[in-house]
Structures are given as structure tokens and as C-alpha cells.
Amino acid sequence: MLKDVTLGQYFPGESPLHRADPRTKVVLSLCYIIALFCVKSALGMLLCALTLVCFHAASRIPLRTVLSGVKPILFILAFTFLINLFWTRGETLLFSWKFIRIYREGIVTALMMAVRILLLVTGSGIFLTYTTSPIMLTDAIEQLLSPLKKIKVPVHDFSMMMTIALRFIPTLIEETDRIMDAQKARGASFSTGGLIRRAKALIPILIPLFVCAFKRADDLAVAMECRCYRGGEGRTRMTRLRFSPADYLMMLSGVLLIAAVILLNHLPVGIAL
Amino acid sequence: MAKIELQNVCYTYGPGTPYAKIALKDVSLSVEAGKITGIIGHTGSGKSTLVRMLNGLLAPDSGRVLLDGVDINADKKALASVRCRVGLVMQYPEYQLFDETVEKDIAFGPRNMGLSSEDIAARVREAAGFTGLSEEILSKSPFDLSGGQKRRVAIAGILAMKPEVLVLDEPAAGLDPKGRREILGGLLRYRDTTGAAVVIVSHNMEDMASYADSIVVLRQAQTAFEGTPAEVFARRGELEENGLRVPDAVRIADKLRERGVPVPEEICTVEAEAAYLAELLSLK
Numbered sequence: 370m371l372k373d374v375t376l377g378q379y380f381p382g383e384s385p386l387h388r389a390d391p392r393t394k395v396v397l398s399l400c401y402i403i404a405l406f407c408v409k410s411a412l413g414m415l416l417c418a419l420t421l422v423c424f425h426a427a428s429r430i431p432l433r434t435v436l437s438g439v440k441p442i443l444f445i446l447a448f449t450f451l452i453n454l455f456w457t458r459g460e461t462l463l464f465s466w467k468f469i470r471i472y473r474e475g476i477v478t479a480l481m482m483a484v485r486i487l488l489l490v491t492g493s494g495i496f497l498t499y500t501t502s503p504i505m506l507t508d509a510i511e512q513l514l515s516p517l518k519k520i521k522v523p524v525h526d527f528s529m530m531m532t533i534a535l536r537f538i539p540t541l542i543e544e545t546d547r548i549m550d551a552q553k554a555r556g557a558s559f560s561t562g563g564l565i566r567r568a569k570a571l572i573p574i575l576i577p578l579f580v581c582a583f584k585r586a587d588d589l590a591v592a593m594e595c596r597c598y599r600g601g602e603g604r605t606r607m608t609r610l611r612f613s614p615a616d617y618l619m620m621l622s623g624v625l626l627i628a629a630v631i632l633l634n635h636l637p638v639g640i641a642l
Numbered sequence: 643m644a645k646i647e648l649q650n651v652c653y654t655y656g657p658g659t660p661y662a663k664i665a666l667k668d669v670s671l672s673v674e675a676g677k678i679t680g681i682i683g684h685t686g687s688g689k690s691t692l693v694r695m696l697n698g699l700l701a702p703d704s705g706r707v708l709l710d711g712v713d714i715n716a717d718k719k720a721l722a723s724v725r726c727r728v729g730l731v732m733q734y735p736e737y738q739l740f741d742e743t744v745e746k747d748i749a750f751g752p753r754n755m756g757l758s759s760e761d762i763a764a765r766v767r768e769a770a771g772f773t774g775l776s777e778e779i780l781s782k783s784p785f786d787l788s789g790g791q792k793r794r795v796a797i798a799g800i801l802a803m804k805p806e807v808l809v810l811d812e813p814a815a816g817l818d819p820k821g822r823r824e825i826l827g828g829l830l831r832y833r834d835t836t837g838a839a840v841v842i843v844s845h846n847m848e849d850m851a852s853y854a855d856s857i858v859v860l861r862q863a864q865t866a867f868e869g870t871p872a873e874v875f876a877r878r879g880e881l882e883e884n885g886l887r888v889p890d891a892v893r894i895a896d897k898l899r900e901r902g903v904p905v906p907e908e909i910c911t912v913e914a915e916a917a918y919l920a921e922l923l924s925l926k
């Protein structure tokens with residue numbers, strides 16, 4: 370069933386990470402990504418991993434949920450690992466057979482790359498998608514980008530569109546399920562026949578779906594106008610985002626992580642790679 | 643033998659997740675050919691889930707669905723033919739229309755059954771007759787029709803498949819009284835000409851009292867009780883506890899009995915009541 374597709378992966382909860390200001394989490398994720406791309410030392414990578422483990426503990430997201438997020442990228446992970454393993458040339462040849470040559474540098478680069486991607490995916494999950502509802506996220510992005518309003522970028526309109534789109538994804542999925550059921554009840558079949566027949570079988574689903582979506586968009590526009598929505602100009606908010614001391618602490622830890630990683634790159638104790 | 647039967651059916655949405663929701667718990671139901679069975683119950687009591695069982699859109703977690711004594715879920719490949727024999731009109735069916743003209747849309751079901759084009763045309767005309775759609779409407783686009791007309795087109799789309807069991811989930815919800823009577827009248831005529839078994843889910847107790855041969859009351863995923871309309875509506879207290887009304891005629895009869903007028907229990911439609919009272923008054 371379509372329902373089983375997880376789109377928004379938000380995992381409702383009450384942890385410190387859930388309660389944190391969404392802007393903090395966006396900043397923290399950015400810091401984390403920058404740190405991951407600066408890492409050039411073993412100790413630096415270990416530090417990044419440890420940071421993630423700490424935040425994971427604070428998020429109270431089940432480990433299984435986090436790991437299941439890795440499943441879709443397993444192929445990419447394996448692919449990058451192998452490419453780096455076989456194509457990196459270095460000085461210490463460890464193994465050679467016909468045209469295959471594996472160097473010490475290749476193993477190191479491949480491992481670093483794989484760990485980097487792994488941390489990147491699980492990290493953005495823990496910092497953002499699992500702990501922040503999509504609506505909060507668009508709110509945060511709007512506020513963080515609001516300086517761009519000065520140069521006439523319609524930040525509010527974009528974030529409103531994003532919010533509406535996110536809000537209606539589950540509705541559309543439900544609708545699709547219902548229309549599919551209705552057409553199945555009329556003898557339609559979506560899983561038999563050749564490619565062309567299957568494509569044709571989609572028409573009785575897509576047309577009602579589009580008609581409904583347009584009608585809903587129309588209704589929504591009217592409803593918004595009835596409540597005097599006129600875009601972002603002079604608009605205030607019911608719930609205003611406020612940074613708490615914990616938020617500053619979290620952002621600080623992000624910046625410190627970058628600093629530490631860069632420092633370790635240049636220090637002998639970092640074990641440069 | 644019952645035309646279609648549910649035997650101890652259970653169903654849970656999202657089993658094994660925090661959102662698991664039991665929608666049917668040990669529900670049994672048996673529907674005779676040529677009879678109209680009404681299903682009533684509070685919102686969320688499992689009515690729509692139950693009707694989805696009848697044509698195999700949902701398969702029960704446990705229990706069986708028997709059509710003419712054969713388990714419909716035993717052979718998944720035969721489900722397509724089951725769906726042609728058990729016609730299901732879903733809630734708000736007007737949202738499933740898609741073809742250029744009403745005529746083609748009604749023909750979608752029969753076309754999927756692989757009938758000849760003469761056969762299809764004849765069935766479309768017949769179905770349009772049952773639902774009161776004129777020749778002029780047949781050539782229009784379904785998107786240019788009023789809500790009530792769309793509803794008729796959607797119902798005609800199922801009737802054109804000539805199902806032996808006709809299942810309707812709130813077919814008249816949101817329509818005006820005249821449109822409601824016409825649609826239900828059409829269903830009655832379909833039943834009379836084909837001898838089909840009919841299952842109707844409805845919130846309208848007046849309709850149930852006038853059209854249903856028997857009524858099943860669902861309460862929190864279980865069958866609360868069942869019987870003829872008179873038997874069911876006689877248990878007014880239990881119905882009202884479940885958030886259901888009884889027909890106005892039954893309430894009036896209750897009041898009359900309180901004041902000493904011996905209105906028989908089996909009267910639960912306004913028409914029968916009026917006739918009884920007229921007779922009573924003319925005797926005096």
C-alpha cells in the first residue's frame with residue numbers, strides 16, 4: 370500500500386532535541402555537515418561520531434529507526450567504498466592482481482568516505498528530520514532566510530508553498546488509495562498486462578486525483594482569502610520562535626566541533642590521514 | 643443459503659505499530675438474495691471497513707468472507723471476478739469519475755469485464771434508467787454535473803456491471819430529500835428486477851425504516867445487535883447510548899403510547915403511522 374511509504378520521517382517525542390528551536394537544529398546540522406567535510410584526521414572523525422552518539426542519546430529516537438534510514442543508501446555507500454578502494458593511487462601498494470591494485474591510501478580514503486556518508490545521513494536524520502516536524506522546519510527556514518527579503522526574495526511565499534505542499538502530502542496519499550480502491554471495485558486492474566496497458570490503467574486514477582487536487586487548491590485559496598491572507602507583508606505569528614540558553618549551547622557546540630576538527634587536522638595528535 | 647456472509651471477521655489497521663486500530667472484532671453477518679440489509683453505527687464504528695471486506699478490497703486478519711459459500715480470499719486471482727459480482731459504491735463516489743462523457747464513464751466497469759460493445763451500450767442505458775439519468779446527461783462531461791447528478795453517475799457505473807450483491811456506503815449522504823428518495827427508489831427497482839442482495843450503510847434512520855428488510859447495528863468494531871427495523875428501533879435506549887437516533891415516527895409512536903394510544907411496535911415509518919392513525923380516527 371502507498372501508506373507504507375514514509376515521507377515525513379518525523380518521530381514525535383519530548384526529548385531536549387525535539388524541544389529545541391528548529392532554527393538551532395538547522396544551524397547545528399549545517400555546522401555538522403561543514404565539520405564532516407573538513408575532517409582530515411582519524412581523531413576528528415571519531416569526535417564527529419561521538420558528537421552524534423551523544424545527540425542520539427539526547428534525542429531518544431530508537432536506534433532501529435535511525436538505522437532503517439540508512440537502508441536506502443546502502444547501495445551508494447557500497448559503491449563509493451569500492452570506487453575509492455580500487456581507484457585511489459598512493460605509495461604503499463598492499464595488493465595487486467592483474468589490473469587490480471589496492472593501496473593503503475585507497476583503504477583509508479574508502480573508509481573515511483563511507484563513514485562520512487554514514488554520519489551525514491544519520492546525522493541529518495537525528496538533528497533535523499526525526500526530531501523536527503516539517504512545518505517547524507519550513508518555519509525555521511523562513512526565519513533564517515528572512516534577511517533575503519531585503520533584496521526582494523519572496524521568502525515568505527516560498528515557505529508558505531512548502532508548508533502547504535507538506536501539509537497535503539498525506540491527504541493526497543489517502544486520496545490516491547481511495548480512488549484506487551474505487552476503480553478496483555469497478556474491475557480495474559493495475560498489476561496485469563504490458564507496460565502500455567499498465568500506463569493506461571493509471572488514467573482513471575490520475576484524472577480524479579488531479580481534479581480533486583485542483584479543487585482543493587481552489588478551496589484553500591478562497592478560505593485563505595476569506596481570512597484576509599495577503600502574503601507575508603506585516604504578518605505576525607501566533608507562536609514566535611525564541612532561543613533558550615540550551616539553544617545557544619547547542620549552536621556553540623556545533624561551532625566548537627568545526628573548530629576542533631580543523632585544529633585536529635593540523636595537530637600531530639590528530640593522526641592525519 | 644446466504645448470498646454473502648461474513649464469519650467471525652477481525653481486522654486491524656496498522657498492526658504492530660503505535661497507531662494500530664482495531665476496526666472489526668469478530669463480526670458475523672449474513673445477507674440473503676433479494677433482501678436489503680441496512681448497516682448503522684456511529685462514525686468510526688467500522689462500517690466502511692466492513693463493506694470493503696465484502697468485495698475483497700480488504701482481506702480479514704481472521705475469519706472468512708463467503709460469496710455463495712465460497713471463500714473469496716482463498717484464490718487471489720479470482721478477486722477480479724468477485725469484484726464484478728459484488729458491486730461496491732464507496733463513500734462519496736462522485737470523486738472517482740474520470741472519463742470524457744458520462745456514458746463512457748458508466749461503461750468503464752462493463753468494459754473491464756470484457757463485454758461486447760452492444761452489450762455495454764445496453765447495460766449503460768439500463769443503469770441510467772435505474773438512476774434517472776436522461777439521454778442528454780449521458781453525452782455530457784461528468785465534471786459539468788451537479789453533485790447529486792455525479793452521485794447518480796457513480797452509482798450507475800456500478801449498476802451497469804449488474805452485480806449479484808450491491809453494496810453502498812452512504813449512497814444518499816449529503817443529498818436533498820427528493821434526490822435521496824429517487825436514488826433509493828432506483829436501488830429498490832434494481833433489486834426487484836435482478837433479485838440482487840443489497841447492503842446499504844446509512845445514517846438516515848427514516849430511510850432505513852422504510853427500505854431495509856433487516857438492520858445490523860455496529861458498535862466499536864463489533865455487532866451490537868440486529869433484527870428487523872421494528873425490532874431494532876424498539877431498542878431506542880441502546881441506540882441513543884450509541885449516539886444513534888430512532889426515526890421520528892418511532893418517537894412519535896412512543897409518545898402516543900405514553901398517552902394511551904396503542905400504536906403497534908412494528909410501525910416505524912411516517913407513512914404506516916399516518917395510515918394507522920387515519921384508520922383509528924375514522925373508527926371513532
Ligand SMILES: Nc1ncnc2c1ncn2[C@@H]1O[C@H](COP(=O)(O)OP(=O)(O)O)[C@@H](O)[C@H]1O
Nearest residue numbers: 655663665683684685686687688689690691692
Ligand atoms: N486507512 C486507515 N488507516 C488507519 N485507520 C483507519 C483507516 N480507515 C479507517 N480507520 C480507523 O478504523 C476505524 C473504523 O473506520 P471506518 O470503517 O471508516 O468507520 P465508519 O465508516 O463506521 O465511520 C476508525 O476508528 C478509523 O479511524
Ligand SMILES: [Mg+2]
Nearest residue numbers: 689690733811
Ligand atoms: Mg464510513
